[in-house]
Amino acid sequence: MKIQDIMSTPVLTCRPTDSLRDAAQLMWEHDCGALPVTDGDGAIVGMVTDRDICMGAYLKGAPLDVIPVSDVMARQVHACRPSDTVDKAERVMSANQVRRLPVIDGGRRLVGFLSMSDVVREVASRHVASSGRAVTETLAAISQPRAAPPEARALRTLSRALAPREPRETPSSAGERGEPRRRASAGRGGGRRA
Secondary structure: OEHHHOOEOOOOOEOOOOEHHHHHHHHHHHOOOEEEEEOOOOEEEEEEEHHHHHHHHHHHOOOHHHOEHHHOOEOOOOOEOOOOEHHHHHHHHHHHOOOEEEEEOOOOEEEEEEEHHHHHHHHHHHOOHHHHHHHHHHHHHHOOOOOOOHHHHHHHHHHHHHOOOOOOOOHHHHHHOOOOOOOOOOOOOOOOOO
16 A cells, blocks of 8 residues: 555645744644655655653743754654555654655655554454554554654753752651641541531
């Protein structure tokens, strides 16, 4: 089976100069989690996901409408051709742990979009056991945890080191200071009985 037989068209896209707010709005309105980023000629220059938008807003500490897509998009894009087989697309997805592939022509212009959901729906409609096994293997490969990039690990370590720590009080330490321990009571009214 060829990718052109199951790919989605037309494809919703955004530009590198669009704001993250614009990209998020498109994703919300069209119920999708990723957008190919194209230049003025329709050539693919990146991909942006809903996760990229969230992490970009968090790391930059700025509103979505002032952060351009180009600041957070993935510039290394794994893609396929319409004439490629679905098996080849699954191998690309597995090897690169991606759930979506832009479908491009010889000039890197976007002609379609293939998601793992497209592949699963096609396999389910055909009821082919060997294809189902391949899809399961692809999903397993995509879902393997990836090591965080060094800058993300460094940021986590730094934020833990700088985080203020408050002393934790345990029920036994409260009693040791002579403070009365309170019993949890069932029901409302703080344990009073009428």
